[in-house]
Amino acid sequence: MTYLEQYAADGFAIVRGAFEEDDIACIACEFDRMKAEGLKHPRSFRHKNILYLIKEDPLIGRNLRFMHWPSYISPLLARYRTDPRLLAIIEPLIGRDIKQIINELIWKTPGACQTGYSYHQDARFRRPASAYRSLASAYVQTAIAVDPHRPENGCLRIVRGSHRLGDLSIGTQQSVYQGSTEESDLRALGIPHGDVVDIILEPGDLALWGPYAIHGSGSNTSTLDRRAYLNGYVRADDCDLGEWAFHGGAPCELGEPVLVQYMELYRRPDPHYVEGPPNPYVQGEISPPYNE
Ligand SMILES: O=C(O)CCC(=O)C(=O)O
Numbered sequence: 001m002t003y004l005e006q007y008a009a010d011g012f013a014i015v016r017g018a019f020e021e022d023d024i025a026c027i028a029c030e031f032d033r034m035k036a037e038g039l040k041h042p043r044s045f046r047h048k049n050i051l052y053l054i055k056e057d058p059l060i061g062r063n064l065r066f067m068h069w070p071s072y073i074s075p076l077l078a079r080y081r082t083d084p085r086l087l088a089i090i091e092p093l094i095g096r097d098i099k100q101i102i103n104e105l106i107w108k109t110p111g112a113c114q115t116g117y118s119y120h121q122d123a124r125f126r127r128p129a130s131a132y133r134s135l136a137s138a139y140v141q142t143a144i145a146v147d148p149h150r151p152e153n154g155c156l157r158i159v160r161g162s163h164r165l166g167d168l169s170i171g172t173q174q175s176v177y178q179g180s181t182e183e184s185d186l187r188a189l190g191i192p193h194g195d196v197v198d199i200i201l202e203p204g205d206l207a208l209w210g211p212y213a214i215h216g217s218g219s220n221t222s223t224l225d226r227r228a229y230l231n232g233y234v235r236a237d238d239c240d241l242g243e244w245a246f247h248g249g250a251p252c253e254l255g256e257p258v259l260v261q262y263m264e265l266y267r268r269p270d271p272h273y274v275e276g277p278p279n280p281y282v283q284g285e286i287s288p289p290y291n292e
Contacts, residue, residue, distance in 0.1 A: 011163025011213040018206035044274040082251030094235040096249035099242035102232025108220035118179025119216040131240040138238035145201035146227035153226040156199040162214040181216040
């Protein structure tokens with residue numbers, strides 16, 4: 001089965017060896033650099049679209065869980081967000097005119113007690129919903145494995161075939177990064193445990209999934225980190241938000257930040273510490289025009 005056949009059948013796919021050892025070594029160094037930058041802050045910090053999400057962990061203290069939009073300050077990570085190998089993987093799904101709505105580094109620091117993600121569909125984050133059209137066919141999330149991903153270090157878990165269930169608004173009242181993959185959440189939806197697939201990856205492998213695929217990940221109980229570089233893309237015509245990634249297949253550079261997830265960008269562009277949810281409009285609706 002090709003990855004495109006697997007994506008159509010299961011709602012997710014794995015491309016083995018999408019990136020080489022040298023690529024991953026460079027990306028891993030940038031993870032370390034971004035982590036050192038992030039941990040200069042006492043708590044979650046935002047500057048425009050860049051966000052360091054830092055939580056106080058009972059076991060290790062300040063814990064950088066993820067960073068949004070490292071590519072504004074890392075030329076290397078910016079290069080990989082528009083890498084031709086990524087385009088070759090997503091082009092058959094969403095074409096050659098592509099915007100980007102996710103650019104994220106995820107760490108699961110060993111020793112921390114909170115590193116899991118509860119089961120969810122990414123559709124919940126595509127807000128305001130009116131800015132997105134044809135979500136099911138226009139949007140794809142990708143994750144490049146930097147470390148081996150295994151059940152013991154909190155690999156992704158995806159429910160096979162759940163992309164056909166549409167928007168289930170799962171757990172939208174709580175943050176996904178403060179939970180874990182609870183079987184009871186699936187049972188409540190009538191989903192058998194046998195449909196859950198552990199996404200085992202080697203460094204350089206790439207996983208992709210759609211906006212309705214139910215997924216989450218468990219805690220890291222090992223001594224190895226589980227880093228992933230996430231890039232989420234959308235067919236440009238079907239989205240009013242996002243940074244351009246490819247125009248006619250040509251890579252687009254980042255300029256002055258535009259509205260993507262942080263809808264307060266123009267009202268509060270200054271560097272600041274974040275109290276409360278990082279993206280305040282994630283649960284709500286606002287009206288177009290967005291980019292005024
Ligand atoms: O990387 C993970 O473990 C979870 C990431 C995730 O669920 C997401 O980005 O939607």
